[in-house]
Structure formats: C-alpha cells, structure tokens
Amino acid sequence: MAKLYFHYATMNAGKSTLLLQASYNYRERGMNTMLFVAGHYRKDGEGYISSRIGLEAGAEMFAAGDDLYARIADHHAHTATHCVFVDEAQFLEEEQVWQLARVADRLGIPVMCYGLRTDFQGKLFPGSQALLAIADELREVRTICRCGRKATMVVRLGPDGKVARQGAQVAIGKDVYVSLCRRHWEEEMGRWRPEDMIGFARPAG
Numbered sequence: 001m002a003k004l005y006f007h008y009a010t011m012n013a014g015k016s017t018l019l020l021q022a023s024y025n026y027r028e029r030g031m032n033t034m035l036f037v038a039g040h041y042r043k044d045g046e047g048y049i050s051s052r053i054g055l056e057a058g059a060e061m062f063a064a065g066d067d068l069y070a071r072i073a074d075h076h077a078h079t080a081t082h083c084v085f086v087d088e089a090q091f092l093e094e095e096q097v098w099q100l101a102r103v104a105d106r107l108g109i110p111v112m113c114y115g116l117r118t119d120f121q122g123k124l125f126p127g128s129q130a131l132l133a134i135a136d137e138l139r140e141v142r143t144i145c146r147c148g149r150k151a152t153m154v155v156r157l158g159p160d161g162k163v164a165r166q167g168a169q170v171a172i173g174k175d176v177y178v179s180l181c182r183r184h185w186e187e188e189m190g191r192w193r194p195e196d197m198i199g200f201a202r203p204a205g
C-alpha cells in the first residue's frame, strides 16, 4: 500500500535536505521521482528546491487551483513514477492534499510531503492542517531552539531585525525566520515577560 507522508518541522530543520536525499536514493536505484515545490520558490521562472547545505534540484511548481492528481497521472502514464515529493507542502490547498492522497490510493505511488506545521503566529497553514488530518504517516523533523529544547515554533524577523507580531502568513523575501521552543516563542512574541537575557528582540546593551 502506497502512503501519504507528512514530514513536518519548523524553519531551518533541514527538510529540503532530507527530501533531496530521499529522492536521490530512489534515482540511484534507477527509479523515477517527481518533485513539486510551491510556486513562491522559483529561479528564472523555474521551480527549484534548494537546501541550506547546497543541494539543489529542479522541481515542478504548484499553485492554487492546480489539479495535482491529473498532473501526476498524466506524467505517470508515459514515465513510470515511483515516488512523488512535495516541498513547502504547507502551501497546498486542502483539495490538493486530497488529490495527493488519491495518488497514493489509486495510482499506488507514495507521496512524501515536507513542510512547516505552523506560521510565525503559531497558526496551522492550510496545507499542514489537511496533511495532519489525513496523512497516513506523520514524521517530525527535529531542530533545536537556542536554549537546547526542541524547537516547534518560528518567529519572523523583519528587515529592521525586530520580531514581527502580525502581518501576512506568507512573506518571502528578506525576512529571516528563527526557530524557537514554545517558551521562548511566547517571550519573543510579547505574550510573556522575557525570563532570560538571550533574546534577539531586545536592543543590545
């Protein structure tokens, strides 16, 4: 039985590295993979997946309204596909998550989705919500906070270096994301009085 997987984490946990490595493992054995990435990530008009350690691969882009089941079925009809990988899966629509479930259930192709669980305000992304609801396998990709605890949350630093406390869910550009444990996330978001002095939200000195 092919399954729908959701590998979730916060930012900078190495999700794309894991995805590219897993795809490589298939291809090394002579099998074919299809890679998808959200249309927000493109270079010269082409989709691509890049990892912090320098791995990079071209990928098909998905956008709102795309029928991913149809695209994968069409591709599979002329090139046998052994696994589908989706990066930035938090940007999938709920219906697209169902389409990917059908790829597993009806085409027999495993689908490995990688993405963020929550945004910088601690809210689920639509794609993550649907994946958490219906994926067969949930796997957490771990990274740590500056304090050493597991990081499950993310804050967004604007161009001024300050923590954004509101704003659009998606901001791709010069903003920097930092992964934190829940305790330090609440402090950086101003929801709880800071209890240590290692925060980056406060002015130096």
Ligand SMILES: [Zn+2]
Binding pocket: 145, 146, 147, 148, 149, 180, 181, 182, 183, 184
């Ligand atoms: Zn912490």
